[in-house]
Amino acid sequence: MQREVTPSSVMLPWLSLVIVLALVRAALNIAYTHSPAEDYSANTAHLFRFRAGILIAGLAWGSAGVVMFPANDPQHQLFLIFMLAGLSAGSVISYSADLFSAIIYSVSVITPILIRLLIAGDSFSLAMSMAILLYLGFMIVNSRQNYLSLYENIVLRLEAIEFEQTVRVKNEWHHAILDGTMDGYWLVNMQGNLLEVNKTYSLMSGYSMQELLTMHISDLEVVESAEETAAHLQKIMETGEDRYESKHRRKDGSIFDVEISARYRFIEGGQMVVFLQDITEQKQAVDEIEHLAFYDPLTRLPNRRLLLDHIKRALAASSRAGRDGALLFLDLDHFKTLNDTLGHAFGDMLLQQVADRLTACLRENDTIARLARLGGDEFVVMLEDLSNHPLDAVSQAEVVAEKIHSCLSRPYQLATHEYKGTVSIGVALFSDHEYSKEDLLKHADIAMYQAKKDGRNSMRFFDPQMQVVIDTRVNLERELHIALEQQQFQLHYQIQLDHLGRALGAEALIRWMHPERGLVSPFHFIPLAEDTGLIIPIGQWVLDTACRQLNAWQQDILTRDLTISINVSAKQFHQVNFVALVKTSIQFHAVNPMLLKLELTESMLFENIEDTIDIMNALGEIGVQFALDDFGTGYSSLQYLKRLPFHQLKIDQSFIRDIVVDPSDRAIVRTIIAMAKSMDLEVIAEGVETQEQRQLLLNKGCMNYQGYLFGRPVPIGQFEAALR
Numbered sequence: 001m002q003r004e005v006t007p008s009s010v011m012l013p014w015l016s017l018v019i020v021l022a023l024v025r026a027a028l029n030i031a032y033t034h035s036p037a038e039d040y041s042a043n044t045a046h047l048f049r050f051r052a053g054i055l056i057a058g059l060a061w062g063s064a065g066v067v068m069f070p071a072n073d074p075q076h077q078l079f080l081i082f083m084l085a086g087l088s089a090g091s092v093i094s095y096s097a098d099l100f101s102a103i104i105y106s107v108s109v110i111t112p113i114l115i116r117l118l119i120a121g122d123s124f125s126l127a128m129s130m131a132i133l134l135y136l137g138f139m140i141v142n143s144r145q146n147y148l149s150l151y152e153n154i155v156l157r158l159e160a161i162e163f164e165q166t167v168r169v170k171n172e173w174h175h176a177i178l179d180g181t182m183d184g185y186w187l188v189n190m191q192g193n194l195l196e197v198n199k200t201y202s203l204m205s206g207y208s209m210q211e212l213l214t215m216h217i218s219d220l221e222v223v224e225s226a227e228e229t230a231a232h233l234q235k236i237m238e239t240g241e242d243r244y245e246s247k248h249r250r251k252d253g254s255i256f257d258v259e260i261s262a263r264y265r266f267i268e269g270g271q272m273v274v275f276l277q278d279i280t281e282q283k284q285a286v287d288e289i290e291h292l293a294f295y296d297p298l299t300r301l302p303n304r305r306l307l308l309d310h311i312k313r314a315l316a317a318s319s320r321a322g323r324d325g326a327l328l329f330l331d332l333d334h335f336k337t338l339n340d341t342l343g344h345a346f347g348d349m350l351l352q353q354v355a356d357r358l359t360a361c362l363r364e365n366d367t368i369a370r371l372a373r374l375g376g377d378e379f380v381v382m383l384e385d386l387s388n389h390p391l392d393a394v395s396q397a398e399v400v401a402e403k404i405h406s407c408l409s410r411p412y413q414l415a416t417h418e419y420k421g422t423v424s425i426g427v428a429l430f431s432d433h434e435y436s437k438e439d440l441l442k443h444a445d446i447a448m449y450q451a452k453k454d455g456r457n458s459m460r461f462f463d464p465q466m467q468v469v470i471d472t473r474v475n476l477e478r479e480l481h482i483a484l485e486q487q488q489f490q491l492h493y494q495i496q497l498d499h500l501g502r503a504l505g506a507e508a509l510i511r512w513m514h515p516e517r518g519l520v521s522p523f524h525f526i527p528l529a530e531d532t533g534l535i536i537p538i539g540q541w542v543l544d545t546a547c548r549q550l551n552a553w554q555q556d557i558l559t560r561d562l563t564i565s566i567n568v569s570a571k572q573f574h575q576v577n578f579v580a581l582v583k584t585s586i587q588f589h590a591v592n593p594m595l596l597k598l599e600l601t602e603s604m605l606f607e608n609i610e611d612t613i614d615i616m617n618a619l620g621e622i623g624v625q626f627a628l629d630d631f632g633t634g635y636s637s638l639q640y641l642k643r644l645p646f647h648q649l650k651i652d653q654s655f656i657r658d659i660v661v662d663p664s665d666r667a668i669v670r671t672i673i674a675m676a677k678s679m680d681l682e683v684i685a686e687g688v689e690t691q692e693q694r695q696l697l698l699n700k701g702c703m704n705y706q707g708y709l710f711g712r713p714v715p716i717g718q719f720e721a722a723l724r
Contacts, residue, residue, distance in 0.1 A: 011068070014060075014063065014068070017060050021053070021056060021057050021060055022057075024053065031046075050101065051100060051101055051104065054101045054104060054105045055104050055105070055108055057105070058104060058105040058106075058107070058108025058109045059108045059112075061084065061108075061109050062084065062108050062109045062110065062111060062112040062113065063112055068080060074124055078128075080113065081113060081128060081132065084109050084110060084113055085110070085132070085135060088105070088106040088109045088110050088135075088136070088139055103140055106136060106139045106140065107136065107140075110132055110135070110136050110139075113132065114129055114132050114133065114136070117129040117132070181198070181200060182200065182277075183200060183275045183276060183277045184197070184198060184200045184201025184204050184205075184258075184275065184276035184277070184278070185197065185198040185200065185201060185273075185274070185275055185276070186201065186272070186273075186274040186276065187271060187272070187273060187274075188217060188233075188271065188272040188274055189270065189271055189272075190233055190237060190270040190271070190272070191216075192216050192217040192218060192229055192230065192233055193215075193216055193217075194212050194213055194215055194216070194217070195213070195271065196213075197209055197212045197213065201276060204250075204256070204276070204278050205220065205248065205250050205251060206250040206251035206252055207250075207251045211251075217229050217233075220248045220249060221246065221247075221248065221249075222246070222247040222248060222249050222255055223246045223247050224246070233272070236262050236264050236272060237264050237270060239264075240263065240264050241261075241262060241263045241264065242260075242261075242262050243259075243260070243261045243262075244259075244260055245257065245258070245259050245260070245279070246258055246260055248276075256278055256280045257278070257279045257280045257282075257283045258276045258277060258278060258279065259276070259277045259279045260274060260275075260276050261274070261275045261276075261277075262274045282675075282678070285671055285674070285675055286675075288667075288671055289668060289671050289672065289675070292664050292667055292668045292671070293305060293655075293668055294306035296372075296373045296375075297664055298348055298351060298352065298373075299351055299352055299354075299355035299373050300355070301355050301359075301371055301372055301373045301379075302370070302371070302372040302373075303372060303373060303374070303375075304372070304374050304375065305654075306372065307370070307372035307374070307380055307382070308437050308438075308441075310370050310372070310382060311327070311382060311437035311440060311441075312437050314370075314382060314384050314430075315430065315437065317384065317385075318384070318430065318431050321385070322388050322431075323384070323385050323386060323387070323388050323431075324386040324387060324388055324390065324393040324429055324430065324431045325382065325383055325384045325385070325386055325393075325429070325430050325431065326382070326383040326386060326393065326396075326397040326427055326428065326429050326430065327380060327381075327382055327383075327427070327428045327430065327440050327441065327443075327444040328380065328381040328382075328383065328397065328400065328401055328404070328425055328426070328427050328444065329378070329380055329425065329426040329427075329428070329441070329444035329445050329447065329448040330358075330378065330379040330380065330381065330404065330408075330423050330424070330425050330448070331377060331378050331379075331423065331424050331425075331448050331452065332350070332354065332377040332408075332421055332422075332423055333421060333422040333423060333424055333452070333456040333457060334421065334422075334456075335347065335350070335376070335377035335421075336377075338350060338419065338421075342414070342417060346414045346415070346417065346419075347377075349412075349414045349415065350412055350414060350419065350421070351373070351377065353412050353414075354379065354408060355371075355373065355379070357407045357408060357410075358371050358379060358381070358404065358407070358408070359371060360407075361403060361404055361407040362381065362400075362404075368383065368384040368385045369381055369382065369383050369384075369400065370382045370384075380441070380444070381400070381404065383396070383397055383400060386429075388431075390429065393429055394429065394461065397427050397429065397461075398427075398459070401425050401427060401459045402459070404423070404425065405423060405425065405457075405459065408421070408422075408423045409421075409422060409423070409457075422456060422457035423457070424448055424451040424452045424456050424457065424458060424459075425448060425451060425458075425459040425460075426443075426444045426445060426446065426447030426448025426449070426450065426451055426459075426460055426461075426462065427444065427447055427459060427460070427461045427462065428440055428443035428444040428447060428461075428462040429461070429462075436527060443462040444462060446462055447460045447461055447462040448460070473528065476524075476525060476528055477528055477532055477534075479514070480525055480528065480529060480532075480534050480538075481534070483512055483514070484534070484537055484538065484541070488512060488513050488514065488515070489510055489511070489512055489513070489538070489541060490510070490511045490512075490513055490715060491508045491509065491510060491511070491542065491545050491546065491549070491716070492508075492509050492510075492511050492713035492714055492715055492719075493506040493507070493508055493509075493564075493713060493714060493715075493716060493719040494506060494507050494509060494706060494711060494712065494713040494714075495706070495710050495711045495719070495722070495723075496563075496565070496684060496704060496705070496706045497704070497705055497706075497710055498703055498704050498705075499698055499703040499704070499705075503562060503723060504562070504563060504704060505562045505563030505564060505565065505595070505597070506562065506563075506564055506565070506719065507564075507565040507566075507567075507599070507686075507706060507713075508542065508545070508546050508549075508564050508565065508566050509522065509567075509713045510522050510526075510538070510542055511713075512525055530569060530571065533571065535569045535571055535572060536569075536571055536572050536575065539568060539569055539572035540572070540581065542566050542567075543566060543581070543582065543585050544585050544589075546564045546566050546596065547585045547586060547588070547589040547591050547596065548589050549564060549716065550564055550589065550591040550592070550595050550596065551589040551590060551591050554591065554592070558723060558724065559720070559723065561595075562595070563595045563596070563597050563625070564595065564596060564597065565597040565598075565599050565627060566596075566597070566598060566599065567599045567629065568598045568599065568600055569604070570601075570603075570604035573600065573604060573612075573615065574608065574611065574612075574615075578615060579615055579618045579619055582596075582598075582619055582624065583619075583622065586622070586624075592623070593619075593622045593623035593624045594623040594624075594625060596624055596625065597624075597625040597626065597627050597647075597648070598619070598624060598625070598626055598627070599626075599627045599628075599629040599650065600626060600627070600628060600629060601628075601629050601630050602628065602629075602630065602631065605628075605644065612644065613643055613644060616644060616645050617645060620645045625647045625648070626644075626645060626646050626647055626648075627646065627647065627648040627649070627650055627684075628641075628644075628646050628648070628649050628650065629650045629652075630650065630652040631649045631650055631651055631652060631672060641679070642679065646681055647681065647682060648681060648682040648683070648684060649672065649676045649681050649682070649683050649684075650683075650684050650685075650686050650706075651669055651672055651673075651683065651684070651685045651686065651702070652686070652687075653685075653686045653687020653707070654687075655668050655669050655672075656669070656685050656686070656687040656688055656689075656693055656697075656707070657687060657689075659693055659696055659697070660690070660692045660693060660696060666696070666700075669685075669697070669700060669702070670700050673700055673701045673702055674701075677701065682704065683701075683702050683703070683704065684702070684704035684705065684706060685697050685702050685704070685705050685706070685707075686706045686707060687706075687707050688705045688706065688707030688708075688709050688710070689707050689708045689709050690709060691709065693707075693709070694709060
């Protein structure tokens with residue numbers, strides 16, 4: 001339509017210019033898309049060229065309002081005005097991302113025709129120019145609104161993208177960390193379905209991660225049924241967390257031990273975060289230590305340590321039920337002659353067959369019986385739940401002894417040799433706590449030797465002479481009260497050293513300087529003090545005396561870093577105010593609490609495990625150290641040991657005594673040292689008496705020692721003199 005009023009000589013050059021400009025701008029856009037996005041200076045130059053191109057293109061299109069303006073032809077003028085207005089409206093949309101470009105394009109397109117209308121000067125042109133001005137103002141305002149809306153949308157979108165990238169990176173890190181940890185990981189809903197697992201548990205169980213995500217906890221759990229698992233989940237949801245041991249089944253059907261730590265979180269209907277540690281090797285190590293410590297490797301029977309524990313429990317049960325019991329001490333007659341003539345291999349065969357016969361014999365017996373091998377050719381049978389009438393109890397024990405005598409008197413086939421042996425049996429009855437477990441063994445042993453003295457192949461009962469024992473006990477208790485009042489106790493100090501011979505500290509051991517009997521060993525009065533409750537004031541005296549000595553040592557550069565270890569009894573440790581008493585003594589004597597070490601035995605830890613943990617944590621917070629004394633002689637639970645804040649394990653001297661000649665003791669010591677290192681605990685061996693023992697311990701990684709090789713327990717004057 002515009003060709004009718006515009007000469008070709010004007011139209012064609014104008015169109016050529018517009019096309020050239022369009023091609024130039026297209027080239028600029030292509031160049032921009034291939035330029036590095038990170039080059040700020042290049043991007044700034046591209047923006048400048050883009051805006052210049054916009055301005056030139058706008059002026060080119062706007063020039064149409066001058067060169068193609070049809071004078072005195074309102075119809076064509078309106079067409080031209082609407083065409084240019086449409087271009088400016090399009091720019092508002094096209095260039096809304098850059099407000100400056102949108103405005104300069106609209107202004108450059110509209111301004112030429114606006115000027116041309118104002119030059120025309122007629123009423124129609126003036127009216128149209130006013131309309132164009134209003135339209136231009138509207139376009140500028142609209143451009144700004146579009147720009148702000150688009151800018152806001154772009155910013156929000158970029159923030160959303162950045163947030164998504166952050167979440168994705170965090171999730172990737174989350175999974176990388178979980179996959180890299182040594183512990184297995186589950187995310188479980190409250191129905192027990194696995195929502196997430198890590199690679200560690202996948203390797204641990206043998207299932208792929210995809211397989212695990214289709215499984216329920218009960219598919220892996222061995223100890224709990226599906227109903228018990230559901231109840232356990234409910235309990236965790238109520239309490240918030242739980243820590244326990246269990247067993248899981250691998251894909252190949254094998255079983256492994258796990259320690260599980262579960263925490264409930266209230267997200268999406270409730271979920272549990274679960275970490276699982278494979279403790280199979282640790283459990284096996286504990287089982288190995290227990291078996292080596294409590295069972296005879298030759299006969300697989302309980303040894304002396306385990307027997308003493310059984311006797312202690314039997315005494316407690318006898319006291320509760322009011323029933324008697326008996327110890328039968330068995331010694332094979334002429335066993336030494338067999339060893340000397342046929343050799344130790346045949347002796348071992350005989351011991352194994354005797355153990356098998358005793359086990360079978362007692363299994364058929366109606367009385368509750370426990371069997372143990374003390375060592376050599378000595379066995380002990382403990383009978384429980386006998387009659388509460390002494391004569392009836394004697395008859396019951398005699399029946400069992402005769403049955404044992406009959407079983408062991410039959411011929412033995414030792415390889416190609418037939419051997420006929422006999423046995424001497426000593427019997428000691430017990431009830432309540434009238435005798436200690438050591439005394440009971442001694443009584444049965446005395447009775448057995450009486451049977452041997454009377455010709456062997458017989459049985460004898462022990463005559464306890466009760467009045468003598470009772471009188472001795474009463475007198476000893478009375479004298480203990482006097483010893484406390486008159487301060488007859490002393491602390492003797494036994495040095496503790498490292499592998500370089502440097503003094504680390506000392507164990508303070510109580511001694512009783514009796515005015516008539518002289519130095520009395522604690523083995524003679526501590527058990528009675530435990531039974532009577534006197535151990536509490538005696539233990540407090542030991543604590544105060546040790547703190548007073550630490551204060552004195554702090555004044556001397558030679559001794560200020562030495563520690564003092566003291567033994568704490570179960571009754572003293574579980575006093576309601578024990579923590580306060582220890583803190584008071586430390587503060588009163590102004591000593592460094594990190595130099596005070598409290599030695600606890602395995603047997604006392606589990607009377608009230610939670611109370612024990614609370615007491616140890618309360619004292620540990622101020623720096624008091626803890627050592628586990630006589631390690632390996634009790635029933636240590638790995639799960640509880642890991643929760644108790646010990647700093648040191650003391651290898652019991654019973655394992656050190658024969659370590660040079662006994663492979664079992666060496667194996668126990670090696671295992672204890674390895675376990676201590678895995679739990680980041682110090683190790684010290686007590687009872688070291690020879691250089692061979694010390695060197696063997698050093699080779700196995702034990703760097704700290706205590707024993708007669710380095711020094712006996714001595715009064716403080718002698719101890720300090722030896723230090724200097």
